[in-house]
Amino acid sequence: MKHSLICLLMITFGVFSYAQEWPDAPERLTALFGHPDHDGYSQGVEFAPEGQRIESWNDGEVIWSGGLNTPLDVPSRSLVVVAHPHGFRSLYRGVDPQPGLEQEILKGDWLGYASPEGWNFSVKDTQRGCLVNPVDLLPVREERFPLSRKTVALRRGKDQVILTDSIQVPSGVWTLTIQDAANLAGGGIPTEYSLYWLGQRVAQVRFDALVEADGVIMMETPEAIEFQGLYGAQGELLLGSVVLSAGRGTLELRVKDDAGESMAQSWTIQVVSS
């Protein structure tokens, strides 16, 4: 019995230790992989600046630590690069390395602090010579998102698709709906909902007040928007329309609450020609 328990604990620990770590709190995510950045695009994901501790995504070896003030005079944001097993390299741009940074590190080890300008996390697969969407390698964030997955759906006419990961959706113009949008887990009050498709913002609604109508709590916008344009027949929030063209992409929903906290949830969607 005792040996079985130890084996069970070892297996459990092994499974959990296999999963990679978020290098920063997922709530701080501000931009997705490939999002437009001036006249370029981001090779990774962006996190908000707070001076917070940044941790290693996986076990590895630090192969670059520095960036600014290097004798080479290639100005850049502070940079930490870690080489991982199987040819992966993770890059932490805008992270000031901590003074006692060891060469050999384990996942979750402290790498440094996020700079005041924000920081960027990217992963490269050197064996295949390509960039990887870091979000695809990280644990899902659903338990951190204040809305349950069942409350978010895509609607087109009478068709409705509850959003889950790796779903297939016919191409076309869809509206994102959120049930019970006024209630966030933890008691927060939403002040802003934003919808991103392929890294670009396609819809945004801001709220500045809560009102009660027919026994239901509704949110009011600072701008005058028709009730029918904002809420559906069941009181669900109609966030906006998104044009889904054939291919694979990431749909991301972000919400800010009245305490200034930002949260996000994303779904990978396969859009097929309708």
Add this chain to the structure above:
Amino acid sequence: MKQRGVFLAGAVFSVLYFFLFPRGAGREPVLLPESLTPMDSTSVTSSSVGPTRAVVAQGRAGYFDSNHSLTAFYAADRIAANDEWLALPGEDGVEIIEPDGRLRVRIPLSGTPLIRRDSLYLYHEEAGRLTQVAPQDGRILWTQNFLSPLTVLDAAQERTFVGLLDGRAFVFGSSGDLLLEYRPGGSRIEAIYGGAFSDDGKSLALISGLDPQRFVLLEERKNGYRPVTHHDTGTDFRRGVPVGFVAGGGRILYEGNGSVTAVDRVDFIPRDLPIEGYPLGWVGGLLPDTLMLLDRQKDGDGMTLLSRDDLLLYTGKIPSGALGITGDGQSLYIDTSQGVATLEAMKQ
């Protein structure tokens, strides 16, 4: 017989003495302090004497005339300057301006301006995009996109040398055409940590990899660039490593373990040059056939002037906190936290 023996021994001794022991040349090289000018807008003088020289360090650029007076001063997060023009990020791209402040051209492209031997580049780090721009009219000459961070950028004779952290090195021609793609290999971890072009663009030196970290020299032959020598450096730097050609391309310098290592193209044997502290930089040809080394010591920063044969000609101290060192034929400019110190090199 005895007289002949004494004569022969004397002759041998004289020959040995002549070749083995250095002799005074009559005049000794000295460095005379000329000025210490604060690098800020309040120190700018309105009049200018002779051509100006640019001194750039850490987001500041200043122009000094022949009298070592500061004639223009600019500050920006990311600034690049040479004696003729400077480039700095503006609201809608990058602006190239004359030292007197006149706008020459505005380039509608974001990025950090970098100058290498009068060639201008814009590097967009997040997007991994490098663009070469004609500084005369802002024309875009070529653009390359990289998936790995740039660790080396140098230019010579309309050629561009790029090193990447993924272990690859490239040479591009004037229109962005690929002249060389090279992976030094030979190390457990592949990466490029440092590199430089010779003035004629026909040789390039690299510091690559970890475990071991290696020095590689390539020369252009009839069928392209070919490696001519390599050796393990015995170092384990995980940051940028300075590399440079001096003595008309006849010698390559790179940072060693608490030293500056020199590789002569005669025998390719690495030799550590005598400095006491952590190397900060070097200037070749301050006086004919000399090499000036700057190092950080426990009690401040030091200068060491060496002859062509690495004989010690001069040592001196400068205030600690040197940010950069540049020099031309006779003047040495050291950017310190107190200002730019100008020293004149001469033989007395």
